[in-house]
Amino acid sequence: MGIQDFLSSGNIRLDQQLKFVAEVDKMTGVLRHTLLIDKSRRENDAEHSWHIALMCLLFEEYALEKVDIKRAAIMCIVHDLIEIYAGDTFAFDKKANEDKAEREQKSADKLFSLLPPEQGKFFRSLWEEFDAMQTADAKYAACMDRLQPFLHNTLTDGHTWVEAGAKRSAVEARDSVIKEFMPQVYQWVDANIENAIKKGWLKV
Amino acid sequence: MGIQDFLSSGNIRLDQQLKFVAEVDKMTGVLRHTLLIDKSRRENDAEHSWHIALMCLLFEEYALEKVDIKRAAIMCIVHDLIEIYAGDTFAFDKKANEDKAEREQKSADKLFSLLPPEQGKFFRSLWEEFDAMQTADAKYAACMDRLQPFLHNTLTDGHTWVEAGAKRSAVEARDSVIKEFMPQVYQWVDANIENAIKKGWLKV
Numbered sequence: 339m340g341i342q343d344f345l346s347s348g349n350i351r352l353d354q355q356l357k358f359v360a361e362v363d364k365m366t367g368v369l370r371h372t373l374l375i376d377k378s379r380r381e382n383d384a385e386h387s388w389h390i391a392l393m394c395l396l397f398e399e400y401a402l403e404k405v406d407i408k409r410a411a412i413m414c415i416v417h418d419l420i421e422i423y424a425g426d427t428f429a430f431d432k433k434a435n436e437d438k439a440e441r442e443q444k445s446a447d448k449l450f451s452l453l454p455p456e457q458g459k460f461f462r463s464l465w466e467e468f469d470a471m472q473t474a475d476a477k478y479a480a481c482m483d484r485l486q487p488f489l490h491n492t493l494t495d496g497h498t499w500v501e502a503g504a505k506r507s508a509v510e511a512r513d514s515v516i517k518e519f520m521p522q523v524y525q526w527v528d529a530n531i532e533n534a535i536k537k538g539w540l541k542v
Numbered sequence: 543m544g545i546q547d548f549l550s551s552g553n554i555r556l557d558q559q560l561k562f563v564a565e566v567d568k569m570t571g572v573l574r575h576t577l578l579i580d581k582s583r584r585e586n587d588a589e590h591s592w593h594i595a596l597m598c599l600l601f602e603e604y605a606l607e608k609v610d611i612k613r614a615a616i617m618c619i620v621h622d623l624i625e626i627y628a629g630d631t632f633a634f635d636k637k638a639n640e641d642k643a644e645r646e647q648k649s650a651d652k653l654f655s656l657l658p659p660e661q662g663k664f665f666r667s668l669w670e671e672f673d674a675m676q677t678a679d680a681k682y683a684a685c686m687d688r689l690q691p692f693l694h695n696t697l698t699d700g701h702t703w704v705e706a707g708a709k710r711s712a713v714e715a716r717d718s719v720i721k722e723f724m725p726q727v728y729q730w731v732d733a734n735i736e737n738a739i740k741k742g743w744l745k746v
């Protein structure tokens with residue numbers, strides 16, 4: 339059982355594509371620190387990626403620049419693939435973030451080389467654009483990537499903030515892209531930060 | 543904890559959108575019969591939806607008609623949302639499929655009415671287009687929706703076929719959209735059906 343049971347199609351490209359589909363199923367095993375909203379367990383990268391891709395269809399009206407929401411959605415679909423080999427880096431773990439870029443580059447080299455070259459390049463370019471946060475689509479996708487765990491935290495007693503002993507300033511830094519790109523949504527974020535401090539989920 | 547902790551933004555639209563995001567997190571609890579490729583557990587609807595949305599970025603070259611892969615991807619993101627209240631209907635359970643359409647319509651009414659009207663309409667139209675399988679984008683999305691569990695079955699000892707005691711004809715009927723829309727990919731499907739019969743995973 340497993341990938342060794344893969345039956346070749348006799349077409350190298352198709353084999354590469356199908357095996358890549360099998361490989362990325364490992365995203366279901368990359369656990370994040372965020373809890374599901376029902377608090378039953380930690381969410382995984384596949385679930386998170388789906389959730390924020392869906393969010394791309396909902397919040398366009400709050401973006402300060404024109405966004406291609408379908409393009410932002412596919413960016414969300416691929417944005418965490420490199421964690422298959424690099425692992426999830428906890429946003430509030432300073433030490434782990436030091437070598438994050440290097441680990442993720444190595445993972446990208448390994449993962450995207452499984453695909454036919456132009457498709458590997460396409461996936462990598464989407465990830466790099468997301469990561470650089472310079473284009474409107476990437477900023478929008480980044481807002482979804484920050485807003486989703488923020489919403490989960492507000493509905494799970496500040497779970498990851500409490501776990502990390504996080505300070506207000508760390509959350510504000512993490513969510514600054516929302517403040518800049520979707521100020522109307524940030525008003526809600528800001529009110530929830532205040533509430534989290536009042537509840538003791540976040541340190542001042 | 544939970545949705546009762548939701549802090550109103552003071553903006554009815556934004557509240558509806560954020561609460562919808564929280565509600566659809568329930569997709570992580572809708573279990574399918576398909577196993578993850580590592581066989582550790584059954585996959586859920588959020589994982590499946592993410593997986594097939596990603597596949598939309600890979601198989602365009604085999605489609606007989608011109609496809610908008612980004613549009614097909616967002617169709618995949620929303621295609622199973624109605625299962626939040628209707629549940630997953632096992633493809634090989636004839637009885638459960640009898641009232642599937644009715645259950646899913648009711649679920650769609652309930653779920654999409656949580657959104658601002660024009661957004662609810664947009665989500666519903668994507669789901670209906672997917673379900674009707676008439677447009678090129680919907681046929682392509684449907685191919686991904688069939689090819690993914692097929693691949694999983696080939697790599698997990700025919701898990702759902704064995705569980706259902708499925709016949710070759712049932713699998714062929716289920717995957718006929720691949721045969722019609724992506725004949726080159728279907729050659730690989732067909733070879734795997736032969737192999738599954740040889741292994742005893744499928745009945746003749």
